[in-house]
Every structure is written in structure tokens, then in C-alpha cells.
Amino acid sequence: MASVLLSTLFGCAASPPAAKPADPWKDWKSRFVQPDGRVTDTGNASVSHSEGQGYGMLLAEANGDRVLFDRIWGWTDAVLGRRDVRLFSWRFDPAGKPPVADTNNATDGDLLIAWALLRAAKRWGAANYADHSRAIRVAIGTSLVVPIYGRIVLLPGLQGFVTPQRTTLNPSYYVWPALDAFRAEDPDGPWGLVIDHGEKLTADARFGFASLPTDWVDLDPSGPVHPTDGRPTHFGFDAIRVPLYLTWSRRTELAAPFRTYWSEEANFTPWIDVFSGQRATFPMSTGAKAVAKVTLGNPIGGTIAPTDDYYSSTLFLLAGTASKEARLA
Numbered sequence: 001m002a003s004v005l006l007s008t009l010f011g012c013a014a015s016p017p018a019a020k021p022a023d024p025w026k027d028w029k030s031r032f033v034q035p036d037g038r039v040t041d042t043g044n045a046s047v048s049h050s051e052g053q054g055y056g057m058l059l060a061e062a063n064g065d066r067v068l069f070d071r072i073w074g075w076t077d078a079v080l081g082r083r084d085v086r087l088f089s090w091r092f093d094p095a096g097k098p099p100v101a102d103t104n105n106a107t108d109g110d111l112l113i114a115w116a117l118l119r120a121a122k123r124w125g126a127a128n129y130a131d132h133s134r135a136i137r138v139a140i141g142t143s144l145v146v147p148i149y150g151r152i153v154l155l156p157g158l159q160g161f162v163t164p165q166r167t168t169l170n171p172s173y174y175v176w177p178a179l180d181a182f183r184a185e186d187p188d189g190p191w192g193l194v195i196d197h198g199e200k201l202t203a204d205a206r207f208g209f210a211s212l213p214t215d216w217v218d219l220d221p222s223g224p225v226h227p228t229d230g231r232p233t234h235f236g237f238d239a240i241r242v243p244l245y246l247t248w249s250r251r252t253e254l255a256a257p258f259r260t261y262w263s264e265e266a267n268f269t270p271w272i273d274v275f276s277g278q279r280a281t282f283p284m285s286t287g288a289k290a291v292a293k294v295t296l297g298n299p300i301g302g303t304i305a306p307t308d309d310y311y312s313s314t315l316f317l318l319a320g321t322a323s324k325e326a327r328l329a
Contacts, residue, residue: 022303025063028317032056032310033068037075038092043309045095050080050088050105054112055314061120062321069120076113077132086139088113090157104157107144108173110136115178118185137182141190149219152190152197167219168228171205172241174198176249177325201225202242202254207233208274210267211257215239227274236271236280240288240315243295248322255295262292287315294319294326 032040032052039052053076060069080088082103090106092099117133120126144155148167154174155161161168179198183191204225205213215238216228227233243258261267268289270280284292286308290300300320304313 024303024313024317024320025059025065027304028059028313029056029065029068032313033072037068037071037073038079039072039310041310043311045093047094048080048092050076050090050109051112052109052310052314053080053088054109054116055318057116058112058119059314059317059321061116061123064123066120066124069116073113073117085143085158086135087143087158104159105144106173107140107154107156108170108175110140110144111173111175111178114140115175115181118181137186137189145190145194149221151201151219152193153201153219154194154198165220166229169201169217169219170215170238171202171213171217172215172238172245174202174242174245176245176251177322180249199251199254202246206257209277210235210261210272210274212261212272212274213239213242214274232271233274233276234271235274237311240291244291244315244318244322247295248326250326258292258295259297262296268292285309285312285315287312287319290316290319294323 032042033056034040037056038048039056040046040048041052053072056072057069057076060066060072076088079092080090080100082089082105087105087110089100089103090109091102093101114133114136117129117136121130121133140154143158146153146155146162148162153167153169156168156170156173176195176198179191179195182189183195201217202213205217207214207227212235214227214231214233215236216231217225218228219225243255246255246258268284270282270284270288272279286302286304293300300316300323304316308316
């Protein structure tokens with residue numbers, strides 16, 4: 001009898017404490033951000049990209065983490081910032097000699113960095129962030145927004161994408177919520193044209209049985225947009241971000257083909273050849289699934305796992321941010 005009473009009295013104390021819910025942001029920054037602010041791509045020999053630095057800044061701002069924002073921005077500006085133009089070298093390889101061997105930029109990285117700075121300026125009332133963002137936006141507008149074959153396009157980088165025969169573009173480099181923010185901030189800038197022509201490009205870059213974009217597309221002097229010659233005709237690693245940015249910016253009509261495609265569970269695959277229908281034989285990542293769910297308007301659920309690499313984990317957090325901000329707007 002005494003043991004029953006003791007069990008009744010002290011049973012709660014003997015119960016294990018409830019597990020705290022996982023915090024994907026804390027997990028992400030502890031796993032992928034070095035103490036100096038370098039964001040590491042664990043799926044790619046732990047190199048760093050201007051894109052990853054921009055994502056890190058964006059996620060730090062979205063989570064109200066100014067200390068980490070400043071750390072990531074400080075490393076980005078000091079190590080990747082170009083001195084000839086207010087853009088950023090696209091790749092840092094810690095094993096390289098020198099680590100920044102190719103100073104060419106990646107336009108999506110520049111857009112993400114400028115957008116994160118603009119958001120941070122508004123959140124924390126920091127004029128220096130706004131000044132840096134403005135300078136980067138001017139450099140993008142003057143160096144990377146160009147007329148090509150009757151279109152106004154956003155070049156993927158300063159070098160390597162324009163030849164007399166074709167211009168190569170990346171549909172996922174159109175970071176729609178960033179471009180919308182730039183247009184609101186600079187109504188007299190080039191952003192309205194970039195958006196109008198970019199939406200037309202997005203509508204034109206639909207191929208195959210499911211009307212999906214490929215990771216890279218070409219513009220020729222005459223003829224329609226087509227998948228880039230010599231590259232796989234996949235809707236995959238890069239293009240997964242197209243529906244993410246469309247959904248984030250509430251471009252529901254342009255996102256419609258992706259909703260149709262992902263309405264079938266069998267289409268939750270890492271990539272698909274838009275013409276042959278051949279699919280990857282390995283599972284879709286946690287982050288890519290989160291993008292598909294957000295595009296469908298469904299809850300993401302779950303969290304990132306220890307086995308998820310940088311890109312999957314980043315897509316997961318971006319999808320969560322997109323879902324929240326699209327609902328609040």
C-alpha cells in the first residue's frame with residue numbers, strides 16, 4: 001500500500017521530461033555556419049557560395065538573429081566582395097590556392113545579399129545596411145540587366161553567358177520576392193522591366209508533358225526559349241527554386257503547373273527529364289519536399305534531419321519562411 005501511495009505522490013517526478021520541439025534554425029546555423037560567418041556547402045566539399053551567404057543572411061534576418069547576420073555579412077563582404085564592382089565572387093574553396101580563384105559573380109547570390117540587407121535595414125533601422133543594399137542593387141541593374149533579342153533579361157553572371165549564337169539564363173535566379181522588394185524601394189529603377197520580362201520568360205520556359213522549366217535555358221536570336229544545349233533537360237537541382245520563389249511572391253498563376261505536377265505523389269522525385277519522363281532513382285530531399293508542399297499550400301511538417309546536407313536543409317528553412325510570409329502578406 002505504501003509503495004502505491006509513493007508511486008501516486010511521486011509518479012510525476014519519475015516521468016521523463018517532455019522533449020523540446022526541434023528548432024531547425026538553431027540546427028541549421030550550428031551545422032552550416034563557421035565561427036567566422038562562412039556558410040559551408042556540406043554536399044559540395046564544404047565550399048562556400050555567394051548564394052549560401054545570401055541565404056544565411058536572409059534566414060538570420062527572418063529569425064531576428066542580428067549577431068549572426070552581421071557575422072555572415074562581414075565575412076561575405078570581406079572575402080567575396082569584389083573591389084571593381086559592388087558584386088560578389090561566387091565561390092570560395094577552402095582547399096584552393098587561392099580560395100577565390102574565379103572572381104565571376106552569381107547573380108542570385110547578389111540578389112539575395114542585397115535583399116537580406118534591405119530587410120535587415122528595415123527590421124533593425126540600420127542605415128549602413130540600406131546603403132550597402134542600394135549599392136549592390138545599382139551594380140546589378142547596370143551590369144546584369146541587359147536587353148537581349150527584344151527581352152530585358154537578368155544575366156546569371158558578368159562573364160560566360162552571352163555568345164553571338166545564344167544567351168544562357170537560369171530561371172531560378174529570378175528571386176521574385178527580392179525583385180518585388182527592389183521595385184517597391186526603387187520605383188524608377190529597372191526592376192519593373194526585369195519583372196515584366198522575367199514573368200514572360202518564366203511562362204515561356206515551360207517544356208514537355210508537365211510544362212516544367214529546365215535548370216538552364218537558352219535564348220537564340222530567333223526562335224523560342226529552349227533548354228540549354230549540352231545540359232540535361234531536367235527539372236531538378238536549380239529549378240526547384242522556381243516554384244519556391246513564385247509561391248513566396250504569391251504568383252499563383254505562374255506556379256500553377258508546379259501544383260498540377262506535384263498533385264501526384266509519384267512526382268515527388270529529385271529530378272525529372274521534362275521530355276522523356278525519366279526520373280531520379282533516389283529519394284527527394286527533405287528540403288525539396290518542403291518546397292513541393294508549400295507550393296501545394298500544404299503544411300510542411302517535420303524538421304531537418306542530421307543526414308540532410310546544406311542545400312536540403314536550406315530549402316527546408318526557406319520553404320518555411322516563404323509559407324509564413326506569403327500567408328501574412
